[in-house]
Amino acid sequence: MDRVTTNTVEYWDRVAESSRFSHPLDASALSAAVPRSARLVDLGCGYGRLLGELIDLGYRDVVGVDQSAAMLDRARAQHPAAQLIEAPLDRLPLADSSVDGVLLYAVLTCIPADDLQLAVMAEIERVLVPGGHLFLSDLPLQTDRRNRARYRRDADHCGQFGVFDSGDGTRFRHHEESWLDRLTANFEGRGSRSVHTRTMRGNPILVVQRHLRLVP
Ligand SMILES: C[S@@+](CC[C@H](N)C(=O)[O-])C[C@H]1O[C@@H](n2cnc3c(N)ncnc32)[C@H](O)[C@@H]1O
Structure with missing residues (x-):
């Protein structure tokens, strides 16, 4: 894969005010599995969309982590009760x-490279308690004509089928489900x-x- 300089802090800072993310929180699975006293960390929290939902559900110890200061500024303004890093x-x-518990929603898609995805998963495993929960939401390979065309268009220069340039300065990845299985090999599936x-x-778009x- 060629050097990806596009998925940078600068890109997410630039789009922080205008972004609108949409992967729906599986609130019933979360509520059934994780007590309200739990410490929940939303990794790649963006402008705090899910932090707000967690607080509204009654979670009191909620932390958001993101590398974009502009995203965190927007999150801070909207959700002053959340801890932000x-x-x-x-x-x-x-x-x-x-x-x-960790939420990782629409984040792997922003990290095209295998090695960085693996490093993020290793960090999740390090910070979670044994038996801790991971709620993952991300993009599998899509079957529609628009997506298949850009997978084919960019496979060579991105070095991976499913990785493509967005056209506005970043690069995204849609995943083989078998790769998601490999990333989460140290976890057991609950649903x-x-x-x-x-x-x-x-x-x-279809999200898994x-x-x-x-x-x-
Ligand atoms: C598509 S947004 C999703 C935001 C949020 N999870 C949601 O669903 O509303 C991806 C976020 O991940 C952050 N991000 C991507 N790669 C990151 C990395 N390597 N370290 C920290 N944050 C990262 C970006 O700054 C951006 O805010």
């Missing part, structure tokens, strides 16, 4: 085994669902959502 997800300033939603640009537990 500016950090890259492959170097979390959180103690080992200090987190009961999964597929959901139709919209991209940042309003195009229809998994509830996983870190195998003790």
Whole structure:
């Protein structure tokens, strides 16, 4: 894969005010599995959309982590009760085994490279308590003509089928489900669902959502 300089802090800072994310929170799976006293960390929290939902559900110890200061400014303004940390997800300033549950929503799609995705997963495993919960929402390979065309268009220069340039300065990845299985090999599955939603640009998209537990 060529050097990806596009998925930078600068891109997410630039779009922070105008972005609108949409992967729906699986509130019933979360509520059934995780007590309200739990420490929940939303990795790649963006402008705090899910932090607000967690607080509204009654979770009191809610932390958001993102590397974009502009996203966190927007999150801070909207959700003053949330704790916010500016950090890259492959170097979390959180103690080992200090987190009961992690949300990772629409974040792997922003990280095209295998090695960085693996580093983020290793950090999640480090900070979660044994048996801790991971709620993952991300994009599998799509079957529609628009997406298949751009996978084919960019496979060579992006070095991976499913990675493509967005055209506005970033690069996204849609995943083989087998790759998501590999990333989460140290977790056991508790549930999964597929959901139709919209991209940042309003195009229809299929999202896969998994509830996983870190195998003790
Ligand atoms: C598509 S947004 C999703 C935001 C949020 N999870 C939601 O669903 O509303 C992806 C976010 O992940 C952040 N992000 C991407 N790669 C990151 C990394 N390596 N370290 C920290 N944050 C990252 C971006 O800054 C952006 O705010």
